[in-house]
Amino acid sequence: GQNIDQPTEMTATEGAIVQINCTYQTSGFNGLFWYQQHAGEAPTFLSYNVLDGLEEKGRFSSFLSRSKGYSYLLLKELQMKDSASYLCAALSNDYKLSFGAGTTVTVRA
Amino acid sequence: IAGITQAPTSQILAAGRRMTLRCTQDMRHNAMYWYRQDLGLGLRLIHYSNTAGTTGKGEVPDGYSVSRANTDDFPLTLASAVPSQTSVYFCASSDSETAEQFFGPGTRLTVL
Numbered sequence: 014g015q016n017i018d019q020p021t022e023m024t025a026t027e028g029a030i031v032q033i034n035c036t037y038q039t040s041g042f043n044g045l046f047w048y049q050q051h052a053g054e055a056p057t058f059l060s061y062n063v064l065d066g067l068e069e070k071g072r073f074s075s076f077l078s079r080s081k082g083y084s085y086l087l088l089k090e091l092q093m094k095d096s097a098s099y100l101c102a103a104l105s106n107d108y109k110l111s112f113g114a115g116t117t118v119t120v121r122a
Numbered sequence: 123i124a125g126i127t128q129a130p131t132s133q134i135l136a137a138g139r140r141m142t143l144r145c146t147q148d149m150r151h152n153a154m155y156w157y158r159q160d161l162g163l164g165l166r167l168i169h170y171s172n173t174a175g176t177t178g179k180g181e182v183p184d185g186y187s188v189s190r191a192n193t194d195d196f197p198l199t200l201a202s203a204v205p206s207q208t209s210v211y212f213c214a215s216s217d218s219e220t221a222e223q224f225f226g227p228g229t230r231l232t233v234l
Contacts, residue, residue, distance in 0.1 A: 017164075032148075055212060055227050058223070074205065109167055109181075113164055
């Protein structure tokens with residue numbers, strides 16, 4: 014089966030940086046996705062990594078190490094609107110996404 | 123329609139009743155998916171369809187069925203609802219199996 018682990022909750026101050034770690038074990042691997050989900054809303058796509066390394070997209074960056082089965086999402090210059098759940102998801106060999114339970118990030122003033 | 127829509131937004135259903143959740147996308151995406159989201163468990167794949175006319179089972183398919191008669195529509199049917207099917211259901215679509223998935227707004231289903 015698939016196993017995706019990420020912390021349940023994180024709290025940070027406005028303007029700070031937060032790093033959300035994710036480890037995965039899947040039947041083969043075709044990439045790692047990060048989604049953002051605000052309370053009561055649908056998940057929205059943030060990033061996709063298939064090769065090792067760091068992908069930067071504005072205030073958000075995502076890192077992947079395939080050999081370690083590890084990824085992280087880095088949120089910089091935190092804003093109140095970044096308070097949300099962040100979902101790590103691994104794409105297996107049969108192209109099915111397996112999601113972690115999500116990390117709830119709370120940004121405090 | 124812009125993107126992906128789901129109906130109904132929410133529903134309360136008596137156990138044993140049949141229910142169909144509707145999903146429609148206007149992006150001409152090949153692949154469509156149904157997930158359920160439960161507290162502490164994250165999103166779990168119920169069924170998927172890589173292209174019109176084909177469907178496949180996900181992680182938690184029991185008690186659910188789907189059909190994909192055309193590109194745009196992907197309904198999910200609960201033949202005889204049970205309380206454990208109380209959940210938030212999300213439909214999603216993607217251009218290909220490795221592309222980002224776009225999610226609908228969700229259907230909150232309560233089975234009593």
